[in-house]
Amino acid sequence: MGNLLSYSGLSTKIRAMQSKLVGESQFQEIAQMDSVPQVMAYLKKQPGFSDLWADLDENSLHRGDIEKLLLHTVHQNFAKLYRFANPEQRTFMKLYFKRYEIAIMKDCLRKVFDEGRGELDLSIFKSFFDQHSKLNIERLSEAPAIESFVEELKGTEYYAPLKKLSNDFTPSLFDYGMALDQYYFANIWSVKEKLFKKRDLAEITTAYGNKFDMLNLQWIYRSKKYYHMSPADIYALLIPVHYRLSKNDITALVEASDLEEFRRALDTTYYKKRFPELAPEKLEEFYNLNLKTIIEKEARNYPHSVIVIYSYLYHKEHEVDRLTTAIECVRYGLSPAETLDYIHKT
Numbered sequence: 001m002g003n004l005l006s007y008s009g010l011s012t013k014i015r016a017m018q019s020k021l022v023g024e025s026q027f028q029e030i031a032q033m034d035s036v037p038q039v040m041a042y043l044k045k046q047p048g049f050s051d052l053w054a055d056l057d058e059n060s061l062h063r064g065d066i067e068k069l070l071l072h073t074v075h076q077n078f079a080k081l082y083r084f085a086n087p088e089q090r091t092f093m094k095l096y097f098k099r100y101e102i103a104i105m106k107d108c109l110r111k112v113f114d115e116g117r118g119e120l121d122l123s124i125f126k127s128f129f130d131q132h133s134k135l136n137i138e139r140l141s142e143a144p145a146i147e148s149f150v151e152e153l154k155g156t157e158y159y160a161p162l163k164k165l166s167n168d169f170t171p172s173l174f175d176y177g178m179a180l181d182q183y184y185f186a187n188i189w190s191v192k193e194k195l196f197k198k199r200d201l202a203e204i205t206t207a208y209g210n211k212f213d214m215l216n217l218q219w220i221y222r223s224k225k226y227y228h229m230s231p232a233d234i235y236a237l238l239i240p241v242h243y244r245l246s247k248n249d250i251t252a253l254v255e256a257s258d259l260e261e262f263r264r265a266l267d268t269t270y271y272k273k274r275f276p277e278l279a280p281e282k283l284e285e286f287y288n289l290n291l292k293t294i295i296e297k298e299a300r301n302y303p304h305s306v307i308v309i310y311s312y313l314y315h316k317e318h319e320v321d322r323l324t325t326a327i328e329c330v331r332y333g334l335s336p337a338e339t340l341d342y343i344h345k346t
Contacts, residue, residue: 007304020048030341203307209243
């Protein structure tokens with residue numbers, strides 16, 4: 001009864017916001033359009049964008065502006081839910097929010113490794129991050145070198161993993177990005193039992209456990225097929241979490257001598273038994289479809305739990321990814337059929 005009461009208002013709010021997401025018929029209309037300003041003018045009239053973009057001049061937008069505007073709608077919708085949430089629900093949202101901090105830090109890191117040659121204007125995000133984050137994104141975006149970037153993180157939870165990394169060897173942009181991702185994933189798994197109870201704990205375990213397993217499967221396969229990495233190097237990339245993949249499963253997959261042995265090792269896992277059509281070359285497609293299926297099923301079954309927040313944010317982010325793809329297809333003059341094909345694959 002407690003969960004029902006605490007989530008009833010938020011669930012109603014989320015259902016209203018979910019109804020404003022861009023649907024299949026709207027993507028079909030977008031695929032028929034001739035220019036990016038036409039797409040933006042169309043989105044301005046849609047329920048999910050009309051309030052946020054009322055004063056937007058679609059004819060003056062550059063490519064980077066559009067990508068940031070789309071991403072910022074995720075932040076704006078997160079902020080709406082956060083204001084509506086109670087302290088217990090905000091606990092999950094604060095944990096989830098770290099993915100936005102890491103995305104911003106990765107943008108700043110790319111600029112550092114590009115030696116400042118690229119422009120990085122994060123001003124559109126400043127108000128949101130000032131309210132929800134301890135990061136000074138303005139100072140991070142202006143860091144002239146990796147040393148000053150890491151020092152700027154002093155006093156935050158991200159300082160230790162990046163500082164340790166720079167003490168070990170000369171890391172690349174990829175190494176810093178992986179260190180942030182691994183910290184974030186491991187942190188979620190390590191604190192979930194302290195922060196959540198009963199149904200919320202079960203839903204977080206299900207959603208993130210499947211996500212981490214499937215990411216590990218993808219990374220092992222890609223490391224072997226495309227980069228021919230040694231087992232030691234592959235182990236260093238993996239999220240240190242075991243949900244449905246046991247340590248023995250991971251060992252067999254990582255130490256497989258070739259892709260055929262990897263396939264045989266994959267055939268013995270829970271995921272192959274649960275999804276007989278699973279194959280190594282379909283792991284990325286499987287990740288997207290399976291995660292979406294799990295989230296939607298859990299949200300339907302337990303609408304008065306934390307999974308309803310996770311589900312909405314997942315679908316909002318997916319909407320932005322698909323819109324970004326659609327706009328790029330329109331920009332390059334692809335046919336409606338080609339555009340829809342790319343959208344459906346996103």
